[in-house]
Amino acid sequence: MEINRLQHIAVEKSRLHMPIIFGFDVIHGYRTVFPVPLAMASSWDPSVEEQAQHLAAQDARAAGIDWTFTPMVDIARDARWGRIVEGAGEDPVLGSAMAQAQVRGFQGSKLGQDSVLVTVKHFAGYGAADGGRDYDSSYVPEELLRNVYLVPFHAAVQAGAGGIMSAIWT
Numbered sequence: 001m002e003i004n005r006l007q008h009i010a011v012e013k014s015r016l017h018m019p020i021i022f023g024f025d026v027i028h029g030y031r032t033v034f035p036v037p038l039a040m041a042s043s044w045d046p047s048v049e050e051q052a053q054h055l056a057a058q059d060a061r062a063a064g065i066d067w068t069f070t071p072m073v074d075i076a077r078d079a080r081w082g083r084i085v086e087g088a089g090e091d092p093v094l095g096s097a098m099a100q101a102q103v104r105g106f107q108g109s110k111l112g113q114d115s116v117l118v119t120v121k122h123f124a125g126y127g128a129a130d131g132g133r134d135y136d137s138s139y140v141p142e143e144l145l146r147n148v149y150l151v152p153f154h155a156a157v158q159a160g161a162g163g164i165m166s167a168i169w170t
Contacts, residue, residue: 003064023067026106026116027086028052030059037071037098041088046101053105058114067117069165071102073152074122080132087127092148096155103159111162120156121165125149 003022010020028036034052041049053071060068072086073095088098099120108115125140128149140149153164 001064007064021067022065023069023119024060024065025070026056026060026065026068027070027072029056030063030065032056032059036085037087037102038085038089041094041098044094046097049098050101050105053102054108054114057106057108057116060116061114065116067119067162068106069119069121070106071099071118071156072121073099073102073156074124074127075149075152076127078127078129078132081127081129082132082134083122083127088152092151095152099152099156100159103156103161107160107162117162118156119163119165120153120161123164123166124153 007020007022011017024030028034028040029052032055034040034056037049040052043049057068070086072083074083074087075090075092075095076084076087077090078084088095103118103120106116106118111117125138125145128138128140128144129136130138157164
């Protein structure tokens with residue numbers, strides 16, 4: 001495997017002998033492909049999501065991936081937004097349940113040989129872009145931010161998420 005070869009070079013042959021941390025966007029599986037997160041959320045069954053992400057973590061870890069840039073937990077209420085398929089939709093309660101399930105599935109109770117570190121994304125209100133256009137402006141008053149958009153991020157952090165990706169706002 002290419003990752004193993006590169007890791008060997010980094011640890012054994014480089015001047016500093018430091019391992020490389022490999023990250024990958026494992027949104028709906030790695031080698032084993034599952035339904036997209038929006039479809040998984042439509043099951044309203046977080047245990048199914050947790051099991052799928054655990055298998056995805058095992059697949060990714062076996063390939064040498066240590067870190068994933070998922071789950072996408074931002075609330076999306078405009079179907080025109082292209083990233084809506086990456087999340088659980090518009091409901092903060094469902095989004096929170098799915099966020100926690102994904103964190104547990106990917107990371108487990110302890111990072112190890114069959115788990116990967118998660119980075120919850122895209123913090124926060126990125127899914128509220130005007131007209132559903134990626135990287136566009138948005139208006140998110142504090143009440144909406146606290147009661148809707150931050151709810152699944154809080155749930156993911158409570159579940160032990162390893163990191164949070166910031167949104168890119170220009």
